[in-house]
Structure formats: C-alpha cells, structure tokens
Amino acid sequence: xxxxxxxxxxxxxAAIFAALNAGPLISQGLGYPPVPGLKTWRMYRGFxxxxxxxRFEDRRPDGTSAPLDRFEVLKTTRAxxxxxITFIPSEAQVARTGKTMCRRMPGKPHVFVxxxxxxxxxxxxxxxxxxxxxxxxxxxxLGRIDKGGTP
Amino acid sequence: xxxxxxxxxxxxxxxxxxxxxILLALVLWTRWGTEVAFFFDQSPARLALGACFxxxxxxxxxxxxxxxxxxxxxxxxxxxxxxxxxxxxEPWTHHHTAYxxxxxxxxxxxxxxxxxxxxxxxxxxxxxxxxxxWGLRMVALHVSVVYFWTAWxxxxxxxxxxxxxxxxxxxxxxxxxPAPAGFGTLMLVGxxxxxxxxxxxxVALWVRRWQWWAMPLGLLMHAAFFTLLPVGTFTATVFAxxxxxxxxxxxxxxxxxxxxxPLDAQVPPG
Numbered sequence: 001x002x003x004x005x006x007x008x009x010x011x012x013x014a015a016i017f018a019a020l021n022a023g024p025l026i027s028q029g030l031g032y033p034p035v036p037g038l039k040t041w042r043m044y045r046g047f048x049x050x051x052x053x054x055r056f057e058d059r060r061p062d063g064t065s066a067p068l069d070r071f072e073v074l075k076t077t078r079a080x081x082x083x084x085i086t087f088i089p090s091e092a093q094v095a096r097t098g099k100t101m102c103r104r105m106p107g108k109p110h111v112f113v114x115x116x117x118x119x120x121x122x123x124x125x126x127x128x129x130x131x132x133x134x135x136x137x138x139x140x141x142l143g144r145i146d147k148g149g150t151p
Numbered sequence: 152x153x154x155x156x157x158x159x160x161x162x163x164x165x166x167x168x169x170x171x172x173i174l175l176a177l178v179l180w181t182r183w184g185t186e187v188a189f190f191f192d193q194s195p196a197r198l199a200l201g202a203c204f205x206x207x208x209x210x211x212x213x214x215x216x217x218x219x220x221x222x223x224x225x226x227x228x229x230x231x232x233x234x235x236x237x238x239x240x241e242p243w244t245h246h247h248t249a250y251x252x253x254x255x256x257x258x259x260x261x262x263x264x265x266x267x268x269x270x271x272x273x274x275x276x277x278x279x280x281x282x283x284x285w286g287l288r289m290v291a292l293h294v295s296v297v298y299f300w301t302a303w304x305x306x307x308x309x310x311x312x313x314x315x316x317x318x319x320x321x322x323x324x325x326x327x328x329p330a331p332a333g334f335g336t337l338m339l340v341g342x343x344x345x346x347x348x349x350x351x352x353x354v355a356l357w358v359r360r361w362q363w364w365a366m367p368l369g370l371l372m373h374a375a376f377f378t379l380l381p382v383g384t385f386t387a388t389v390f391a392x393x394x395x396x397x398x399x400x401x402x403x404x405x406x407x408x409x410x411x412x413p414l415d416a417q418v419p420p421g
Contacts, residue, residue: 009159009285016257016289017296024300037233039249041300044380048318054327078326088327115327118318121309 045120050089052117052126056098059110059133068111073101091117091126092146098134099142111135161284164403164418167394168258168287169214169266172221174391175255176212179204179224182251182384183231186240200235203227211255214268221263225256247385250297254392257293260286261395281417284399291395295353302349311346313338319380348372356396366393 023038034040056068070085071078078086088094098111105111111134116123128150141151185191187201204227210220229252236244262282264270271278309315316338317330348368355365370390377386394402403418414420 005156006159009283010155012260013159013285013289013292017292020253020293020296021300024296024303028300028304036237039246039253041246041297042304043246043301044315044319045304048315048320048322051318051322052327053321053329055329078328086326087322094327118321121307122312122314123318 049118049120052088052091052094052115053123054088054094054097054113054115054126056101056111056113058105059112061110065112068101070097070101073104075104091128092142094126095129095132095134095137095142095145095151098129099137102135109135158288159285161288162281163284163399164415165262165265165280165282165399166267166406167397167399167402168261168263168282168284169268169271170402171258171261171287171290171391171394172214172217172263173212173267174394175221175251175258175388176208176224178251178384178387178391179208179211179228179255181387182248183228187231196235200227200231204231214264214270217264217268217270218259218262221255222259225252225254225259228252228255245383247383247388250293251384251388254290254293254388257286257289260289262286279417280403280415287395287399289395290392291356294389294392294395295356298349299353302346302353305342305346305349310342311339313340313342316342316345323380345372356393359398362396366396369393 027034027040057065059065187204207223211224232252355361373386
C-alpha cells in the first residue's frame with residue numbers, strides 16, 4: 001500500500017462498499033433472513049406467481065374431445081372479459097371459470113382443464129383439477145378448492 | 152492497486168456531477184412529486200414530509216447549497232423508503248424507490264454544486280469546475296453492486312430455464328392463454344442473456360475502452376425493461392447514474408462541443 005494513499009477516503013469507500021453489500025450478502029449470499037433496513041436486490045421474485053395457463057376441453061361420451069375457447073363459450077372477447085377471466089389468477093378461479101362455462105354450454109357438457117399455475121419457482125401443474133369434470137363440481141367443491149383443498 | 156489510488160485521487164470536471172444532481176432531482180419529482188403533494192394526504196406527517204421533500208429537492212434541482220440539499224433529499228427519500236414504506240405506504244419500499252433514494256444520498260458525496268448551480272453562479276471562479284471525483288464513483292459502485300446481486304438472484308433453475316420470465320409475460324400480456332410456439336425458447340434466451348449482461352456490466356462499465364459497447368448495451372437492456380415491464384423510474388435513475396462511469400473531462404468536452412462553445416482550457420484534450 002502506497003503511503004500517499006488518501007486513507008480517510010479509502011476508509012469511506014470501504015465503509016460504503018460494505019454497507020451496499022451487507023444486505024444482499026447476508027440474505028442472498030449466505031441465506032440468512034433479511035435484516036430490516038438493509039436492502040436486498042431480489043427483483044421480480046414473486047411477479048408472475050398469480051397467473052395460471054388453462055386449456056379447457058369438452059370431453060364427449062364417445063371418447064373424443066374438443067378444445068374450448070373460454071371467451072367464445074362465455075360470449076365475450078378477450079378485450080371485454082373481466083380481468084379474472086383473461087388473467088386467471090389461481091386454480092380455484094380456473095375451476096370457477098370452467099363451472100361458469102358449463103352453465104353457458106348447451107346439453108350436458110363435460111368440461112375438463114389442463115394447465116399450470118405460476119409460482120416463485122417452476123410452473124406448478126394443476127393437480128387438484130386433473131381429470132375432474134368441472135361441470136360436476138358443486139358449490140361445496142368450489143369452496144373446498146378456494147380453501148386450497150381438493151374437490 | 153494503482154486503480155484504487157487513481158479512483159481515490161482522481162480529479163476532473165464537475166459537470167457530470169452537476170448533471171447527475173439535476174437529473175436525480177427530476178426523477179425524484181417524477182416518482183414522488185404527486186404522492187407528497189399537499190392535496191394527496193393531509194395528515195400532519197405527510198404534510199410535513201411534503202414540505203421537506205419539496206424544499207430539499209427544489210434546492211437540489213437549482214443547486215442551492217447543492218451538497219447539503221442533495222444529502223437532505225437523499226435522507227428524506229430514505230425515510231420515505233425505510234420509514235413511511237414499512238409503516239403502510241408499501242409502494243415506497245419497492246426496489247426502484249430504494250435505489251433512487253440511495254443513489255441520491257450517494258450523489259451528495261460528488262461535487263454536485265460546482266457546475267450548473269446557484270452555488271456556482273454565486274461563487275464564480277471561487278468554485279472551480281474541477282474537483283475530486285471519488286464521490287461520483289460511489290454512485291457508479293452502487294450501480295455495479297445492484298447489477299451483481301440482481302444477477303446473483305436470478306441464478307436458479309426456474310429463472311435460467313426461462314419459466315420465471317414466461318410467468319411475467321403471461322401476467323402482463325398473454326394472460327391465461329397458452330403461449331405461441333417458440334415462446335419458451337425466446338424466454339430461455341432472454342433469461343440467460345439478462346443474467347449474462349448484468350454480470351458483464353458489473354465490470355465492463357468501469358473499463359473505459361469497453362464503454363463504447365457496454366454503455367449502449369446497458370441502456371438497451373434498461374430500455375427493454377422500461378417498455379416491457381412495470382419498472383417505474385428505475386430505468387431513468389440508472390440512465391442518470393451511468394454518468395458516474397464516464398470520463399468526466401470527456402463529458403465536459405462533449406458539452407462544450409454540443410453547446411458550440413470553445414473548448415475549456417482547464418480541461419485536458421481527449
């Protein structure tokens with residue numbers, strides 16, 4: 001180290017460097033809980049966790065199936081539909097959307113859904129609705145799904 | 152350690168610092184101006200906050216007691232982020248606000264009043280447009296720290312596979328409809344590129360001979376963030392802070408050239 005180094009400035013820079021890195025190092029680097037007042041840089045970590053991709057289909061008694069366009073069935077358009085139909089936020093809302101579609105379809109439809117929901121990590125398959133005829137769901141079933149249970 | 156010695160002892164034009172002060176004051180007004188205005192909330196605490204905010208940031212913008220007013224603006228912003236935010240004003244705790252507050256506080260270490268300020272107009276030649284620049288480099292250090300830790304935070308399988316980006320785009324654009332063909336590949340490439348560019352910029356922005364490509368790359372990345380994602384004033388703040396990486400004398404010369412003025416004899420030729 002050079003003798004002509006401006007030590008007070010060096011101390012200030014070292015302190016600033018330590019202060020800027022302390023929060024992220026403790027929480028992100030070492031995995032400890034975040035320290036109040038020390039900022040971490042976890043941007044958009046939860047963004048997109050409230051969205052599900054839903055592929056609805058009508059399964060007929062003869063074993064065939066046809067994909068369903070939820071906007072067409074609900075007689076609306078993507079631009080006019082309520083946000084919870086366009087951007088379905090949860091598996092429970094997927095079930096409610098499917099049930100509403102059943103009520104708008106003629107005859108005795110059998111609507112099934114396949115898809116996945118967002119999370120802070122990977123896509124999560126909609127296991128609770130796998131092979132469930134949404135048209136057969138009762139209000140009690142929907143209530144259980146709302147609470148995180150199975151129909 | 153010559154780079155450290157150079158950073159600590161570097162002197163140069165103060166125009167970058169003056170511009171940074173003005174730009175950050177404008178970003179502060181853009182982000183918080185409405186929410187601290189007196190009509191917005193008439194509780195005593197918010198009225199007091201509004202008065203302090205406008206007093207400090209107006210002085211900062213005009214360069215009145217520049218360092219003190221910049222420090223005051225930064226401290227007030229920190230109180231908003233770490234005090235009012237956790238106490239119930241949740242949007243004030245977001246990253247773009249926290250970043251803006253700290254960038255403003257760090258800018259107070261730079262010679263922000265030597266150029267484009269009431270301080271300079273009042274003092275004339277007694278306040279030269281040359282000063283130590285280590286404080287300005289702290290603003291740049293902050294940018295690098297944020298890049299490093301945001302890149303670090305993205306290094307997990309769900310992000311690098313593109314899935315987290317897919318979710319963000321479904322949340323904002325595609326809704327619950329299945330994605331078009333090739334979308335997954337596009338998101339994978341976007342995710343990996345984002346992390347690579349962020350790690351690269353941690354170092355590249357500091358290397359003068361790399362800045363000709365590193366800086367446009369960073370600007371392009373933030374422009375993409377701004378137009379595609381709800382990042383608020385984050386992009387504008389980072390754009391302003393990029394001034395802290397540049398050769399301050401080069402900025403001075405460019406401003407002279409743009410302004411049609413003869414080159415300042417105080418500034419070494421490029």
